[in-house]
Amino acid sequence: YKDPLVLGIESSCDETGVGIVRGTTLLTNTVSSSMDEHVRFGGVIPEIASRAHLDAFVPTLQESLHEAGVTLDEIDAIAVTSGPGLAGALMVGVCAAKALAVATGKPLYAINHLVAHVGVGLLDRNPDGGTAAGGAAGLGEGGRLPDNLGALLVSGGHTEILRIRSITDDVELLGSTIDDAAGEAYDKVARILELGYPGGPAIDKLARQGNAKSIRFPRGLSQPKYMGTAEEPGPHRYDWSFSGLKTAVARCVEQFEARGEEVPVADIAAAFQEAVVDVISAKAVLACKENGITDVLLGGGVAANSRLRELTGQRCTSAGIRLHVPPLELCTDNGAMVAALGAQLIMAGIGPSGVAFAPDSSMP
Numbered sequence: 001y002k003d004p005l006v007l008g009i010e011s012s013c014d015e016t017g018v019g020i021v022r023g024t025t026l027l028t029n030t031v032s033s034s035m036d037e038h039v040r041f042g043g044v045i046p047e048i049a050s051r052a053h054l055d056a057f058v059p060t061l062q063e064s065l066h067e068a069g070v071t072l073d074e075i076d077a078i079a080v081t082s083g084p085g086l087a088g089a090l091m092v093g094v095c096a097a098k099a100l101a102v103a104t105g106k107p108l109y110a111i112n113h114l115v116a117h118v119g120v121g122l123l124d125r126n127p128d129g130g131t132a133a134g135g136a137a138g139l140g141e142g143g144r145l146p147d148n149l150g151a152l153l154v155s156g157g158h159t160e161i162l163r164i165r166s167i168t169d170d171v172e173l174l175g176s177t178i179d180d181a182a183g184e185a186y187d188k189v190a191r192i193l194e195l196g197y198p199g200g201p202a203i204d205k206l207a208r209q210g211n212a213k214s215i216r217f218p219r220g221l222s223q224p225k226y227m228g229t230a231e232e233p234g235p236h237r238y239d240w241s242f243s244g245l246k247t248a249v250a251r252c253v254e255q256f257e258a259r260g261e262e263v264p265v266a267d268i269a270a271a272f273q274e275a276v277v278d279v280i281s282a283k284a285v286l287a288c289k290e291n292g293i294t295d296v297l298l299g300g301g302v303a304a305n306s307r308l309r310e311l312t313g314q315r316c317t318s319a320g321i322r323l324h325v326p327p328l329e330l331c332t333d334n335g336a337m338v339a340a341l342g343a344q345l346i347m348a349g350i351g352p353s354g355v356a357f358a359p360d361s362s363m364p
């Protein structure tokens with residue numbers, strides 16, 4: 001089934017996203033966020049997010065169809081995030097998708113949000129790094145994945161390095177965080193530094209004005225007893241831990257305050273970011289090298305981080321690994337990634353999900 005026209009719907013958190021792809025070509029990516037309504041609470045409030053999805057869904061759908069210049073009638077299939085995420089928020093997108101599928105008679109695909117975060121890397125790319133119609137052939141052309149494919153997933157809830165043999169079922173976990181996810185660490189440290197919510201973009205921006213070398217924060221699970229050697233791997237060779245780093249940042253702030261000194265917030269942000277990015281990229285590249293992975297899809301909200309993109313890119317290049325980095329707007333939650341994965345499933349000959357599935361907020 002070549003180049004299916006797929007409409008993707010995303011509503012797992014605070015972003016209402018509708019995207020449209022044709023095979024591996026991106027047509028539109030329309031996103032409406034309710035983040036402004038959550039900022040004063042310091043976190044996403046599920047009830048507010050669900051209500052915002054209800055308000056935003058139809059306008060977002062209409063705008064996406066309009067921009068792509070297609071009608072609902074012309075769509076070949078509908079794909080929707082069915083988990084993981086906030087239960088009430090997921091329910092809005094899933095109900096909308098089911099209603100559309102029933103009304104139009106189109107096949108419906110239930111999509112794992114996390115797989116979509118890395119699957120978005122299979123869309124066609126322009127030479128300038130953008131993703132748009134007319135770009136170079138996608139990695140996942142015709143639903144066939146390259147051999148030796150890996151994925152580095154860095155989001156608010158996950159930090160994982162994976163080997164991907166098939167986007168549907170054959171995914172092997174090589175390493176993951178044993179406590180906080182990278183995005184969670186950013187958000188918690190931003191709270192300590194009083195930078196507001198969400199923390200990732202704030203730290204990313206402030207870190208540019210700081211000196212990353214002024215303070216050395218710990219790189220979790222990097223000691224020889226955890227790493228071992230290639231021949232005799234330690235218990236956490238490819239795993240991460242960020243909770244100790246968060247504690248180290250809190251202690252550092254306390255020490256400045258105890259001495260009555262001004263807290264060098266930009267320096268701390270830069271040093272924290274360097275510690276996170278250094279250990280994520282070092283362990284991801286090591287896992288790829290030792291497992292014969294030659295192509296890596298970078299995905300998840302933290303993939304928007306400028307320093308992570310830079311350092312992981314440099315280290316992959318040195319190691320002879322091709323790193324596939326999505327454009328910024330496809331790193332944070334969106335409907336295009338859901339459509340992109342739906343198209344991959346169709347091109348791989350996989351049948352639809354039907355309309356009887358339920359959203360699963362804790363989907364693995």
Ligand code: KG4
Nearest residue numbers: 155156157183200201204301302304305333
């Ligand atoms: O993937 P995502 O949108 O939601 C989940 O599926 O979890 O990721 C959200 C996370 C948040 O923790 C946010 O702080 C982080 O991604 N994030 C960033 C940046 N932009 C978003 N972290 C570091 N640097 C950024 N530029």
Ligand code: ZN
Nearest residue numbers: 117155301333
């Ligand atoms: Zn996400």
